Amino acid sequence: MEFSYNGVRYLSSIETPYVLGIAEKPQAARRLAYALDENNKPTVKKLRNISVFVCTRDNNRIVIAPAVGHLFTLSSIGKTWNYPVLDYEWVPSHTVSKTARTKNFTDVFKSLAKGASNVIIMTDFDREGEVIGYLILKYLIGKTDAERMKFSTLTVRDILQAYDQREKSLDMGFLNSGLIRHYVDWLYGINYSRALSLAVKKVSGQFKTISIGRVQGPTLGSVVELENKIKMFLPIPFWTIESEVILDNKKFKAFYEKSKIEIQKEAVQIIKDCSGLAGKITDVSSEMSYQYSFPPFDLGSLQREAYRYFKFSPSKTLEYAENLYLKALISYPRTDSQKLPMTLGHKTILSKLSNQSDYSTFANEIISRKKFKPREGKRTDAAHPAIHPTGNVPDNSLSASERKIYDLVVKRYLSVFGRRAEILKGIIEITVKTHKFEVRGSKIIDEGWIKYYKPYFSLSEQILPDVQLNSDVKFSYIESKEDFTSPPYRYNESSLLKNMETEKIGTKATRAGIIKTLFDRGYVEGKVISPTPLGVGVVDVLQSQYPILVKSEMTRNLEDIMEDVKNKKTNIDSTIFTIKNELKDLLILFHKKEEEIGQSLYENLRLSEKSELVVLGKCQKCKKGDLRIIKSRKSGKRFISCSAYFDKSVKCTATYPLPNTGTVRSTSKKCPHDGLPIIEWQRGKRKYQMCISPDCPSKKEGDKN
Amino acid sequence: MIKISSKKTLAVCPICKKNKENSQEKYCKNHNAAKKLLKPGYLSWLKAYGSVSWDEFLKRLLDLEGLVGDFIKEIVEYEFYFQ
Structure with missing residues (x-):
């Protein structure tokens, strides 16, 4: 059969009329179709090389076609590259992005539109799913309302239940809250990126893209703020008392009553008082302590646990969890919930x-x-329960990483049904003159839930011997140790994610992506995340000239606005109107300071470019290029390479390894053996000078110059 | 060809070469703040050790690689060692 849309004729061999189902991804479309077809044998039709599924249910023909995430994107209506840009429209992604492979999917929906008597949106039940479905509905099918299936897993049971209980129309509040997030992010992203780039161009004449987003700004701001605290840290001395006692011929660590002593004189006096190394047992006590299982996984806690145990980045964990969801092995992972209602059918899953x-x-x-x-746990999510397994058996198609996440989810799920763990904690108090020490022990009485959650959590035991009150005790040693207060730890991807949650920056669905964007834009680097000079430069300028872009208040307010739109407390059009006016005022303010901001930004960029480039000396291989330290922004790993690699006539491939820890500095010296540069490497108090070549004869001799 | 704005440039921090926010100050915002932390830091050390000279305090700070912040280290090196 043939259909015509916008003057274009499309071919479809599917019998009309039918109910058109919009799925979010090809794999989801397949699962939905197999579950909905009465015989679990839907017909597959290839349209534009995309599999479309035709199934029959309740005497209805249902055609399920997949999207591939978003098929539309926002684009400015005007074509001038300036700001403010306040007018936008939705356009098919493939028309503005060369990398978007969405054209065929768009064409399939266009071709199926006319034969559709009714439409059911079957995308993931969250804001993004609602927006994906609605845009296809509006711009490709030409309707503004549709039925909606809501499900948390892609199991047959949930899909059939979602079909039977489908909503007759879209929840406009929920949809509008999703749309407004797109509008606001687009407005802020495009206007401020243009404003910053143009400010630099105005001052330097050079064009450099400097992008900043509504959520990226405050996230980068947190990283730089922490870095400043570390750089501004002044350590203060303190002392600890370390000691060991012998009980029943075994050695035990004894803890002094004060964990930290702030005055050296006091520490010295304690050691003097205890110099006899003899004490008396003055108390023996024990009490039962209980450890309850951790709450079920919401997305954030799954991402943190996967980072802690497997070192998976939050974005990778989300990717693996989504694959498991599409394979109907676990529930929808983009959830804030720590609730597992009884209606999920735990007995069946178990x-x-x-x-x-x-x-x-x-x-x-x-x-x-x-x-x-x-x-x-306490946290709830109106749309989905906590992440849990469906009970379906994984096939061999799981990757090793997906299998790890699956195991973690299943074991966490089992653990929440376990009994509390019971641990008997014992304390032996030892007194030396007026000083008290404690030997602490623990004995696991009942492992409870912990055995279900191993190896992701375990307890260690220290069994204390039977001792007599008032008996004498001999210490092996009692020493004082000088220490210093430490600076705060830098973020890793997991702790940065946690900070975003605490600060209410971004949403569960977007946080991992925002961290990835900061890496991609070269604002942060390393597994232990530190800001690059570029990141510091951008934040420094914005903080002093235009702090709103790096403070979390603005993004938090917008999350509240979205919530109000969702709950239909405010109207989307009036909200957007207000946001546009506020943005316009802010941009006017920016424009007034444009030259000042541009000047500071340009100076910072120049400094950051300089500090990023460490030249060690001339390359001995090609004699043309410079040997430079190159650092990977993502992994933080570094090496030395020749700048003539990029010169097509030379393409010098000389590279030398560098230690990945410690600080490397140029010494401007040359190695007497091979003429290559000598670098200085320092880690803590250790400092060496060495030739950059691993094959240098000096290293074979064991020299460290 | 790079076009440089005719707008006056503020004097730069002698340590990091960044623009100073206030030309009356000797250093940039960060190094100024770091310098201001030295005195209360010294008083904490004095309380902890009972007696420690200013020079000893600065010298020992520089030895605490990995703990002492870069801004603190830089101001100590610049102001007290290499001047």
Whole structure:
């Protein structure tokens, strides 16, 4: 059959009329179709090389076509490269981005539009899913309302339930809150990126893209703020008392009553008082302590745990979890919830898990106890429950990383049904003159939930011997140790994510992506995240000239605005109107300071470019290029390479390794053996000068120059 | 060809070469703040050790690689060692 849309004729061999289902991704479309078809055998039609599924249910023909995430993007209506830009429109992504592979998907929906008697949006149930479905509905199918299926897993049970209980129309509040996030991010992103880039161009005549977003600004601001605290840190001395006692012929660490002593004289006096190394047991006590299981996973806690145990970045964890969701192995991962309602059918899930050899013992143990009420956390999410397994058996298509995340999710799920762990904690108090020391022990009485969650959590035991009150005790040693207060730890991807959650910067769905963007734009680097000179430069200028872009208040306010739109407390059009006016005022303020901001930014950029480039000397291989230290922004790893690599006539491939820890400095000296530069490497108090070549004869001789 | 604005440029910090926010100050914002931290820091050290000279305090700060912040280290090196 043929359909015509916008003057273009499209071919479709699918019999009309039909109900058109919009799925978010190809894999989701397949699962939805197989679940909805009465015989679980939908027909597959290839349109524009995209699989479209035709299934039958309740005498209805349902055609399910997939998107591939967003098929539309916002674009400015005017074509001049200036600011403010306040007018925008939705356009198909493939028309503005060469890398967007969405044209075929767009064409498929266009071709299916006319035969559709009704439309059901079957995208993921969250703001983005709502927006993806709505834009296809509006711009490709020509409708403004549709039915909506809401599901948290892609299991047959959930899909059928979502179909039977589908909403008859879209939740406009929810949809508008998703749309407004796009509008606001676009408005702020494009205007401030243009404003900053143009400010630099005005001063220097050079064009350099400097981008900053509504959420990236405050996130980068937090990284730079922490870096400043570290750079401004002045250590203060303190002392600790370290000691060891012998009890029942075994050595035990004894803890002094004060963990930190701030005055040296006091520490010296304690050591003097205890110089006899003899004490008396003055108290023996024990008490039962209980440890309860951790709450079920919301996305943030899953990302943090996966980082802690596997060192997966938050964005990678989300990617693996989404793959597991699309394979119907776990529930929808973009959730804030720590709740597992009884309606999820825990007995059924546990029974299914008992068929998987890795989990059968513990799943059966939980089933036999017949207590299916999980321990839950406080956080809730209106759309989805906490992340949990569906019980479906994974096939061989799982990657090693996906399997790790799956195991973590299943074990966390099992653990919330476990009993509390019972630990008997004992303390032996030893007194030396007026000073008290404690020997601490613990004995696991019942592991409870911990055995379900191993190896991701475990407890260690220290069994204390039976001792007599008032008996004498001999110390092996009692010493004081000088120490210094330490600067705060830099963020890693996991702790930065946690900080964003605490500061309410971004949403569960966007945080991991924002961190990745900061790396991609060269604002931060390394596994232990530190800002690059460029990142510091941008924040420094904005903080002094235009702080709103690096403070979290603005982005937090916008999250509140989105919530109000969602709850229909405010109207989307009036909200956007207000936001545009506020933005216009802010940009006028920016324009007034444009030259000043541009000047500071340009100076900072020049300094950052200089400090990023460390030239060690001339290359001995090609005699043309300079040997420079190159640092990977993502991994933080570094090496030396020749600048003539980029010269097509030379293409020198000389490279030399560098230690990845410590500080490397140029010494301007040359190695007497091979003429290559000598660098200085320092880590802590260790400092060496060495030739950059690993094959240098000096290294074979064991010289460290 | 790089076009440099005719706008007056503020004097730069002698340590990091960044523009000073206030031309009356000797250093940039960060190095100024670092310098201001030295006195209360010294008083904390004095309280902790009972007696320590200013020079000893500065010398020992420089030895605490990895703990002492870069801004503090730079101001100590610039103001008290290399001048």
